[in-house]
Amino acid sequence: MRIAVIVFPGSNCDRDVHHVLTNVLGVEADLVWHADGSLKGYDGVILPGGFSYGDYLRAGVIAAFSPIMREVRKMAEEGKPVLGICNGFQVLVESGLLPGALMRNVGLKFVCKWVNLRVENNETLFTRRYVKGQVLRMPIAHNEGRYYIDPEGLKELKEHNQIVFRYTEPDGTLSERSNPNGSLEAIAGVCNRRGNVLGLMPHPERASEAILSPYETIDGLEIFKSMLDLGG
Amino acid sequence: MERVKQLKLNLTEEEVEHLRLELGREPNDLELAMVDAEWSEHCSYKSSKPLLKLLPTQGRYVILGPGYDAGVVDVGDGYILTAHIESHNHPSAIDPYGGAATGVGGILRDILCVGTRPIALLDVLRFGSILTSSHSRWLFKHVVRGISDYGNCVGVPTVGGEVEFDESFERNCLVDVVCFGVGKRSDLVLAEARYPGDSIILVGGLTGRDGLHGSSFASAVLTEESEQERSAVQIPDPFAEKMIIEATLEAIATGRVRGLKDLGGGGLSCGLSEIAAKGGTGVEVDLTKVPLREEDMHPIEIMISESQERMLFVVESGYEEEVTKIFRKYGVRYSIIGKVTDDKYVTIKKGETVLTRIRADLLANAPIIYRNAKKPAYIEELKKVPKPDEPRDLAKTLIQLISLPNIASKQWVYEQYDHEVGINTVFKPGQTGAAVLRLPNGRFIAIRADGNSKHCYLDPYNGAAGVFAEACRNVLAVGTEPIAMLDHLQFGDPSNPEVFWTFSESVKGIADYAKNLNIPCIGGKVSFYNEDKVSGKAIKPTPVIAVIGLAESFDVLTKCYFDAGTRILIVGETRPELGGSEYYEGIHGLVGGVVPQVDFDYEKRLHKCMLKIINLRLAKAIEDISKGGLAAALAEACIKSSVGMVIDLKKVPNTCERVDEILFAETHGRFIIGADRYNEERIKEICASFNIACETIGEVRGDELAFEIGAKKVEVRVEELENAWGSTIPKLMGDEI
Secondary structure (H helix, E strand, C coil): CEEEEEECCCECCHHHHHHHHHHHCCCEEEEEEHHHCCCCCCCEEEECCECHHHHCCCCCCCHHHCCHHHHHHHHHHCCCCEEEECHHHHHHHHCCCCCCEEECCCCCCCEEEEEEEEECCCCCCCCCCCCCCCEEEEEEEECCCEEECCHHHHHHHHHCCCEEEEEECCCCCCCCCCCCCCCHHHEEEEECCCCCEEEECCCHHHHCCHHHCCCCCCCCHHHHHHHCCCCC | CHHHHHCCCCCCHHHHHHHHHHHCCCCCHHHHHHHHHHCCHHHHCCCCHHHHCCCCCCCCCEEECECECCEEEEEECCEEEEEEEEECHHHHHHCHHHHHHHHHHHHHHHHHHCCCEEEEEEEEEEECCCCCCHHHHHHHHHHHHHHHHHHHHHCCCEEEEEEEECHHHCCCCEEEEEEEEEEEHHHCCCCCCCCCCCEEEEEECCECCCCCCHHHHHCCCECHHHHHCHHHCCCCCHHHHHHHHHHHHHHHCCCCEEEEEECCCCHHHHHHHHHHHHHCCEEEEEHHHCCECCCCCCHHHHHHCCCCCEEEEEECCCCHHHHHHHHHHCCCCEEEEEEEECCCEEEEEECCEEEEEEEHHHHHCCCCCCCCCCCCCHHHHHHCCCCCCCCCCHHHHHHHHHHCCCCCCCHHHHCCCCCCCCCCEEECECCECCEEEECCCCCEEEEEEECCHHHHHHCHHHHHHHHHHHHHHHHHHCCCEEEEEEEEEECCCCCCHHHHHHHHHHHHHHHHHHHHHCCCEEEEEEECCCEECCCCEECCCEEEEEEEEEECCHHHCCECCCCCCCEEEEECCECCCCCCCHHHHHHCCCCCCCCCCCCHHHHHHHHHHHHHHHHCCCCCEEEECCCCHHHHHHHHHHHHHCCCEEEEHHHCCECCCCHHHHHHCCCCCCEEEEECHHHHHHHHHHHHHCCCCEEEEEEECCCEEEEEECCEEEEEEHHHHHHHHHHHHHHHCCCCC
């Protein structure tokens, strides 16, 4: 298993994701500069968080036109795992690999805090190790994370079980207070119909080592393990 | 002098005369402008240098002390930690968003300049009262947003800081930022041009008219016209900065970068003269090679422009291509503007025409100004103010106290900062007083910055030493040993003897603490002229101290988390020292009294004692006692841990006459410790062996914070405390809770 972590100009969680893959999980992973073209030989790809191209125009919109995205699209079509975290989610949405849009947070401010996420779909390549309804703890850090999709699109998302994570209270119930950015139906992550492309606003790489978690949890690590199809 | 005025420079007659003598001729306009930038207080420390010599700068961990872009300490295994402190006060007072953002940008490049990757920021902010002033709320809101937008985008976590509100900052807000970096000792680069023949490469943004006279602007008091000086505030571009950070680190890895200098205050003029003076060489530069934002810029404007996101690289001759191809990869603009010479002169040319040839050391060393100091009359008068009446309902007072903006939760601030990026933040804002980060070698650092303008106003010596003591307590409380400090000294106009006296006393207080506790200063900054002509008032003296703590392993790190059944101990004696306290000023509106005194001998014993308790892992939780006193510390401990406590105030070792004094005095040298019952006696024995008072004062129980005072009881539900503490700032800033 070999994973490519794409580095766009302005990515800033690339090294964090790479650290988790190589140092925590011991798998092969490379930082791939967006202009260096090919993703040949990789079994999966991660678009990390950050501010690609400074979030100029709109978060993720310029990176979506980077030539490397043709390669990412190809991998998605081949059924390989494609994971977009935070800005990576924004890039996947802007490039049409995932449905919906990410808008300014409802409070019009950047929000960095630990939130609770309920697993809505445990049948994707990334969530196989979770139980449906399980509540995870992960941090968010974004300015433009308010998920939106039109009513028709929302209907389709639900029909195809594409809502993967929702923001909830610690006990898994929905509330206005627990929705940190005003996302439609508290949606925190969605996948494509096939379940091999996932985008989420929270940062699983920041929740993969107990030492970094206020709760001493490692809920984020399971996403990478699942993606890598690691046993145990 | 007429030319000095025409050019809008701040040089004094004596300085022009000194320059004339040294040159042996009349300086031309370009030289006057370059010298003006370089000899500004901001760049030259001409008023503060003699006093700053009091600070100890050597120590076991120190590799590089003050005088460079960043201080450097050895954290073991070939790794270094770098640190620097800066402010962007004047720019932020005029353009809070841009001023604060560019302040972050500037300090990141200082850390980068020594060859290390920035890993953390602390932001230390001071504004007027947000209870009464909409102007201060406006400044506060946009300063935080500026830091947030910049720091978050470049991917350097803002892991902590401090916010203080005081009316003296109404027109002069203080926006201080501390930055830390980590790297390998073998990659350390200095701001020096040592080798004649090396190429000088200007890297980064275009040179424009923004930031013109920024250093001189920072070295003058604010006037009403300052509002029109927005061109002296630079324009922030965090994305460009991020590209510069990555390109610079990749360039350093080639081993061909032999000198690096961030262009901040004083622009090219300061940067060039400093690398030459420090390297004992000269430089020759052609201004036609400098990429400009506007075509018709005058050489003076080019030389002193403080346009952001620019760095000077000194690259080994013959390896320019190896380095510049990295700049091309990141789309970072660069231009080879000149070379290092062996003549010790700064030579500025426009094509073949020489515009100036001036000795580098003359530019880099401003003549020292010896200022007069006079103790202000208010100092003794305010000591004698009568004590206020004791409130009848102490429970109500406690709620009022923790609702004061200076004590209330700063979640509204730190939630806007990405404090996790880089995945090194082990203890995060809101959890503990100091932030804790892991290092690549498995060790941990704690970082914390503190200030207390109210104490320093009434007693600058004890106030400043006390700020230092408080920052140390914060890093001790998380289980680390203080190993180095940085100071940022912020005062009014130094030509006012009363202002200069407060400066002098503050430096002495800091120096005495540093010497006694053996904690060297590795860097610092002085910011004068923090006053405005409209009110004619200077800010309260505000030294800010940042302390670095080091821990060998994760096991010794201690959180501020008290769980049920935990016994509560207090370390240190409580004395009736309430001058400058939040209780006096915030509750009673009283300015005066005796501020907490610092006993150096006691502090030495205290540090040793706490480190012993920590290393024996006897404490489950530690919290330092500072603003708001014992009552505020216990309230915060209850809120953070979602538990209640029952406290017997009679057990608190004290020399007070009144209950409110025990609750709210801000006496230094005190901690609250949470421990298991079987460790209580051991902790007390250790304290006794260092001759330090320590008593069990209660335990974690119920859902109220309850103080027993003989037969009387003061009780507040923790939920009520939490609502009061948590809602103050969001409410004032117009947010829903």
